[in-house]
Amino acid sequence: MMKSRLKELRAREGLNQTQLAKLAKVSRQTISLIEREEFVPSLLIAVRISRIFNEPIENIFFFEEDEL
Amino acid sequence: MKLFKQLIIGALVGFFGALLFLNIPIFDLIKYADGIVIGLYSIVVILWIWGFILHLQIKKLNNTDLQGDEEDEIDALKYRKFSDYSLFIQSNSIISLLALCIVLITTMNMTLIIIGIVFSVISYLLMATMVSLMQIVHPERNIPNISDPDYEKKLLDSADEGEKHVMLHGLYKSYNLLNLVIIFSMVGATIYSIASGNSQAFSITLMGLVLLIVHGRYMFSIRNK
Numbered sequence: 025m026m027k028s029r030l031k032e033l034r035a036r037e038g039l040n041q042t043q044l045a046k047l048a049k050v051s052r053q054t055i056s057l058i059e060r061e062e063f064v065p066s067l068l069i070a071v072r073i074s075r076i077f078n079e080p081i082e083n084i085f086f087f088e089e090d091e092l
Numbered sequence: 093m094k095l096f097k098q099l100i101i102g103a104l105v106g107f108f109g110a111l112l113f114l115n116i117p118i119f120d121l122i123k124y125a126d127g128i129v130i131g132l133y134s135i136v137v138i139l140w141i142w143g144f145i146l147h148l149q150i151k152k153l154n155n156t157d158l159q160g161d162e163e164d165e166i167d168a169l170k171y172r173k174f175s176d177y178s179l180f181i182q183s184n185s186i187i188s189l190l191a192l193c194i195v196l197i198t199t200m201n202m203t204l205i206i207i208g209i210v211f212s213v214i215s216y217l218l219m220a221t222m223v224s225l226m227q228i229v230h231p232e233r234n235i236p237n238i239s240d241p242d243y244e245k246k247l248l249d250s251a252d253e254g255e256k257h258v259m260l261h262g263l264y265k266s267y268n269l270l271n272l273v274i275i276f277s278m279v280g281a282t283i284y285s286i287a288s289g290n291s292q293a294f295s296i297t298l299m300g301l302v303l304l305i306v307h308g309r310y311m312f313s314i315r316n317k
Binding site: 040041042043046049050051052053054055056057058063065066069 | 159160161163164167168171232251252253254255257258
């Protein structure tokens with residue numbers, strides 16, 4: 025399953041899940057699911073999140089080598 | 093060893109199943125109908141009161157201004173309370189209808205029939221409050237009005253992909269459970285028909301049709317995609 029640095033990046037920017045959700049135009053539940061690694065976001069949401077943190081997508085979301 | 097255990101369990105289930113089948117107690121619904129219906133109405137009233145308390149709690153939480161992780165915790169709590177509220181309201185409409193059906197086919201007690209009709213109407217009207225509460229909790233969303241002809245489609249469209257993911261898992265589990273429960277109900281109704289002499293053929297046919305319609309609807313939804 026995909027891993028992410030979402031929680032770490034949120035802490036760096038001082039954002040809670042609700043604030044990040046508003047910026048990414050999704051629900052807080054979706055952010056929580058991504059952080060708990062229970063849901064892989066679409067490319068659209070991944071791009072929005074990467075812009076919010078000003079980081080490339082591959083620096084935020086990771087896959088195991090055998091999954092690629 | 094595992095096979096041996098399964099054989100023993102199978103034999104015990106078979107033995108007690110056959111014993112139950114031969115001595116099945118025939119429940120006299122007419123004798124207890126009014127009591128059962130009053131019990132069901134009491135459950136409806138309790139759930140209404142509980143739902144009303146949840147409604148107030150959700151509105152109060154919605155007006156709470158917090159920052160940081162506490163804001164997330166409040167949002168998660170609000171979501172759980174809203175799910176409970178939806179469950180109570182939807183359950184109430186089913187229980188009210190069930191109680192009304194029981195009284196209509198058994199004692200025809202006029203007072204209980206009138207209460208049943210009133211409770212059923214109130215239950216369905218309260219379902220509209222779910223939408224208004226959703227609009228209060230999520231003002232940023234384009235939640236359709238319940239009178240909208242495309243209400244169900246628009247409501248699904250208002251959910252984002254994470255919420256749809258959660259809904260899909262929940263619906264998939266419900267779909268599998270529905271299949272299993274209806275098949276067991278058909279078997280149970282058949283056993284009851286044979287043991288009691290009261291034919292449940294109509295109900296069994298209806299359950300079979302429901303199963304066929306649900307399967308058919310699902311397959312037609314996915315086959316041309």
